[in-house]
Amino acid sequence: MNPLDLPEGTLFGADNLPYGVFSTPGSTPRTGVAIGDHVLDLAAATGDGVHATGSLDAFLARGPQAWAAVRAQLVRWVTEDAAAVEPHLLPRDAVTMHLPFTVADYVDFYSSQHHAENIGCMFRPDSPPLTPNWKHLPIGYHGRAGTVAVSGTDVVRPSGQRKAPADDLPTFGPSRRLDIEAEVGFVVGVPSDGPVTVDAFAEHVFGVCLVNDWSSRDLQAWEYVPLGPFLGKSFLTSVSPWVVPLAALEAARVDPPAREPAVLPYLDDAGLRWGLDLALEVHLNGEHVSSPPFAQMYWTPAQQLAHMTVNGATLRTGDLFASGTVSGPGRDQRGSFIELSWGGAEPLTLADGSTRSFLEDGDTVTLTATAPGTGGGRIGLGEVTGTVLPAR
Ligand SMILES: O=C(O)/C=C/C(=O)CC(=O)CC(=O)O
Numbered sequence: 001m002n003p004l005d006l007p008e009g010t011l012f013g014a015d016n017l018p019y020g021v022f023s024t025p026g027s028t029p030r031t032g033v034a035i036g037d038h039v040l041d042l043a044a045a046t047g048d049g050v051h052a053t054g055s056l057d058a059f060l061a062r063g064p065q066a067w068a069a070v071r072a073q074l075v076r077w078v079t080e081d082a083a084a085v086e087p088h089l090l091p092r093d094a095v096t097m098h099l100p101f102t103v104a105d106y107v108d109f110y111s112s113q114h115h116a117e118n119i120g121c122m123f124r125p126d127s128p129p130l131t132p133n134w135k136h137l138p139i140g141y142h143g144r145a146g147t148v149a150v151s152g153t154d155v156v157r158p159s160g161q162r163k164a165p166a167d168d169l170p171t172f173g174p175s176r177r178l179d180i181e182a183e184v185g186f187v188v189g190v191p192s193d194g195p196v197t198v199d200a201f202a203e204h205v206f207g208v209c210l211v212n213d214w215s216s217r218d219l220q221a222w223e224y225v226p227l228g229p230f231l232g233k234s235f236l237t238s239v240s241p242w243v244v245p246l247a248a249l250e251a252a253r254v255d256p257p258a259r260e261p262a263v264l265p266y267l268d269d270a271g272l273r274w275g276l277d278l279a280l281e282v283h284l285n286g287e288h289v290s291s292p293p294f295a296q297m298y299w300t301p302a303q304q305l306a307h308m309t310v311n312g313a314t315l316r317t318g319d320l321f322a323s324g325t326v327s328g329p330g331r332d333q334r335g336s337f338i339e340l341s342w343g344g345a346e347p348l349t350l351a352d353g354s355t356r357s358f359l360e361d362g363d364t365v366t367l368t369a370t371a372p373g374t375g376g377g378r379i380g381l382g383e384v385t386g387t388v389l390p391a392r
């Protein structure tokens with residue numbers, strides 16, 4: 001009995017083991033686990049048909065005990081019994097990744113104070129940057145589940161109504177202010193027929209992925225009053241193909257920032273430590289442009305889940321809720337180009353000398369993230385990438 005050989009410094013060691021859905025040419029999609037530079041065919045390795053369905057849905061619905069049992073088996077194989085998995089490993093660069101689960105409902109929050117203050121300054125220059133409700137509840141909106149797509153999906157530039165403050169009337173045409181939002185998504189496994197309290201977070205949420213909430217700032221700025229984001233964000237939301245289980249993030253849990261004023265009892269998460277020390281990175285055409293820190297998010301995912309169900313709204317397997325844009329206090333910690341370029345007033349200078357405020361056709365944006373692992377090193381959340389194509 002030998003441990004599995006893993007590449008030195010891999011972000012996909014025995015303390016990560018994220019789940020995704022993959023296929024190879026001529027084969028049907030099935031569940032895989034990223035291990036080192038390989039993907040483990042979980043259906044073949046376990047013989048359990050739940051992993052041959054082409055989606056994580058049924059496995060997600062089984063709940064925490066089933067998730068823990070599969071994870072324990074995987075850890076045992078990787079650390080002690082390489083022979084059990086070696087026949088079922090495929091090189092990761094030879095497989096195609098698919099949307100890992102059926103997105104039921106999609107909710108997007110607004111939980112970075114730095115992002116909310118930056119956006120507030122730009123969208124509502126005559127009002128205080130934070131709205132009066134911001135520190136009392138995690139603000140969110142319902143997005144469009146049907147346009148959540150896996151990493152690699154092309155980003156066709158959206159068209160719509162654009163009206164700058166100085167224009168008399170709106171015009172119709174391709175967005176001129178196409179942007180990204182670097183976010184973290186939380187994937188619900190176990191349904192609920194009523195409120196989920198903050199301390200029941202891990203009984204329902206399976207794991208996390210990366211989210212790019214592609215955003216058209218010119219469409220958004222004109223349409224959003226008074227009901228919030230609509231066509232400016234519903235054309236595409238991209239997710240990373242690997243869902244990292246909460247169990248892999250034990251070493252990343254941190255205390256969230258102090259809340260002042262105190263929150264209502266149903267949002268009180270004292271002692272729960274569902275802040276997460278995830279280090280995000282934003283790359284434009286291969287060049288690093290920003291490092292948003294997730295640990296500083298004002299509202300935790302446990303509070304977000306409690307808030308989105310406190311009115312009795314039910315949860316379904318595959319519900320996805322995203323953190324909101326992750327921005328830190330530093331200029332190089334902003335999670336969107338509208339912030340990085342301050343609304344276009346301070347364009348970024350790229351390595352080739354060109355400048356960029358918003359995305360141009362042909363641009364590729366890739367988000368990555370790592371976190372402390374329980375093995376003493378770091379684990380990876382993989383990446384979510386997309387390339388902008390001209391408007392149709
Ligand atoms: O403040 C506004 O009017 C809107 C802000 C957003 O862009 C909404 C959003 O997607 C939330 C987020 O990602 O933080």
Ligand SMILES: [Ca+2]
Binds near residue numbers: 108181324
């Ligand atoms: Ca967003």
Ligand SMILES: [Mg+2]
Binds near residue numbers: 212213214215
């Ligand atoms: Mg979107």
